Amino acid sequence: MNRRTFVSGALTLVALPAIAHAHPVHASAAVADVRGRRVEITLTATPEDLQEALRRASGRVLDIDTDADIDALAHAYVEDRFTLEGPQGPLPLTWVGCEITDETARLFFEFKLPKDPSGVTVRSAVFFELTPAHINRVQVRRGRRSVTHRFRATDPAAPLMR
């Protein structure tokens, strides 16, 4: 069952921030290190956001600190929501693993760029299903150069390198 998908037509939509705290703190941060043709990505999120996202995606009450299949679920989740796309289509994602501590959840994965990486776009749509107010930051580093993208639900993709 594809419960999460709903394609909206001509509706006017209004963003309602979900306030779980005096101020909503809904953000993830990713660092993408470009080394030659490899892009190594570390995505950092709050463990609560990741747990909630995996609960929704799997449809069961799980504990990201103890459940055995978190690695596989997290892999499937980023595969779906964090993409690099070239002119020939999506680039394959290689899962490295995840690390969950008291304070943060970190997901590690990588992509291999095509020979000409100029047309590649990066899209981070993680956690937008939890609240439309979510923001995903992706810092792309290549040597000493760095550019940071900020993605919102309205605007989840950008050229990888400017």
Place this chain on the structure above:
Amino acid sequence: MIPSHKPRAVTYAPRVLRDQICIVAGLVLISTPALAGSGGPYPVAADPFRQLEELLPTPTTTRTGSGAPGHQYWQQDVDYDIEVRLDDEKQQVQGHERIRYENNSPDTLSYLWLQLDANIYSPTSDRAMAASAPGFDRVSYRSFRRLLEGLTFDGSVKLSKVTDKRGRDLDYTVVGTMMRIDLPKDLKSGKSFVFDIDWSYAINDSSKIPGRTGYERFDDGTIIYEIAQWFPRLAAYEDVNGWQNKQYLGAGEFTLEFGDYDVEITVPADHIVASTGALSNPRDVLTAKQRDRLQEAETAKAPVFIVTPDEAKEAEQGKTQSTKTWRFKAKNVRDFAFASSKKFIWDARQVEVAGEPVWAMSYYPNEGEPLWSKYSTKSIIHTLDVYGRYAFEYPYPAAISVNGPVGGMEYPMICFNGPRPEKDGTYTKRTKYGLISVIIHEVGHNFFPMIVNSDERQWTWMDEGLNTFLQYRTEQEWEPNYPSRRGEPSKITDYMRSDNQVPIMTNSESLLQFGNNAYAKTATALNVLRETVMGRELFDHAFSQYATRWKFRRPMPADFFRTMEDASAIDLDWFWRGWFYTTDHVDIGIVGITENVLETGDPDVDKPKLKAERDAEPETLSKRGDAELPTWADSDKDIYDFYNDYDELDVTDTDRKRWKKRRSRLDADEAALRDSHKRFYSVEFENVGGLVMPIILDVAFENGRHQEVRIPAEVWRKDPKRVRKLLIVDDPIVSITLDPHLETADTDLSNNAWPPKVQKTRFQLYKERKKKNPMQEAGMGDGPKMKDDPGPGEDQASEGGR
């Protein structure tokens, strides 16, 4: 910048020495040239030590240059008498209020501004209109339901009466979440105006429209109400900005006036009400048993159930048409909130604060158990204790934590906190600490901004940042190794390094990232200030001075900056400028190190040493290539003379005579210094990130000893980009580490070591670690690599998108 190290280079000729190296008469201290030139003159505008005067407002009679309230400080006074009815059938609030507004300002007012926060729940509100529409390639049903509700739900304020105390209508205009009442005649300084308002509004269902207030309906139809921002409240009128009548858009919170409240809350007779203030009619609303238990709780050592879990369960089953009216009075508060439900378990314990009794109480449904009875009230008491030591002793008669639909929100004496265990009563470690942390945070808000009444709508950091800093301290005093989220400098480096930031000194609605900016960056800055820049004692004194000066008053950012300096005698302008007014980050690197040797001066000691060093230098490639080259001299030895045999490093009689003469001129101290075998290391640092910070070094010596060197940030005064520091030591240095305790939020550790160390990224470290399990790391077995690790360079594609 990769640090480099040159082997010591020695030249046998006295030189003019640079920098802070002192010249000792008669002794020769030799220095190799710096590896890179100093940054040279820099524009004045870039001077991080420039004083803040140009940015801070000019001191006035209401706010002094030392950061204290001035001799003519004033603030308005607003008292409220309110009767409110909670309609449990229609989920509505109906209220009547009488407001007494006292104009303590020196100004004459011709109108008053009031806040109607519930207007944010109008489908045509500025918040709804200004919010950008999400791009939905996919929407959950829950999100979609929320969106539809948002389009149709009208929770705005319906005003049925706005009159003076004699019942004569007042002219008023509603502008979004603000209402202006035009006064029948000007309100002069020192005079007061009394008026009445009747209003009602529909309460938002939190499952569809979450917010800082709302109701939660459970599967069996029972409801918890958390009611806040519910009555027309006076906007602040103050000495700096006049009326604070910025619209309520959802992110920026409030700023309000202090006053006394007398509130009568009418609810279904089976409800328990938790509220700001002290209950003044317990006989009307509590059973004899409940009153007895309260009396027991006055002296109990642990929280006592006033309503037990079983009693709450029983109440959930009942149904009543009758009502009860709970009356609460609160003195000197800036706002008033309450919660009501028949689901509430209620536990309480009275503690003594500064000789006065304070009720620490928690209200929660059975769905919150067993977590809430174990941790909530204890967390409240602990918070009052720790904040009391850092700020001032808690001055109110109650501190309350309520579990309901709101995830975490603070009001005077009462706060709403969301975490609950799973349906089966188990809970994760994460939920447990999440609950304790949010209670500490929200109870802590009583101090900032409920009592130190900063303007939340304008400056989020003044309450969230200061509060998060003390939350961190309180968590660390709860139990050893408490998993705090924010406060440690190393936890914010990822954020500080990124682009697209705004300074902390940015209006609340414009803050790009609330969590990182107003909360974490401020808390980290204060932590760095306390641990690294000022020291705990000075910081704690200055911080509590700020809190005490502005208790029950309205501070502005400059009052905080100035008080911290005024109370400590430390010029912190560079710190405020860097951390609060810029988006610079900390990245200091070691550029290079030069070792300087002190020569003995005795040519029979020094020259042979130098000669050996020179002869040991490797032959250059071109020299080696030219070795076999035929030269003129092969056929004409006549071109050789004295200089062809002369070696400047041979010891001559003249050298010995000169040395004898010089030695006879050395006094005892100079001779002792010469024989001390001191070593001189000139270390050059570069400020890559722009934020000036103290330089903290761990120096490791050849003999295994370590020494910590702490150089204050003022070292950057002459040149904010590059500095050189001389270390005079007894033993050879083998390595130097910058920021060894990760206390300065240095964002790039790759340039923090000499000799340089390759700094791996988090990604690389993780990948390496994952290759081995702990047994393999311990050298046991030589098992295969983990299945899901493709190894570097492999191109193992996973299955495509599902």
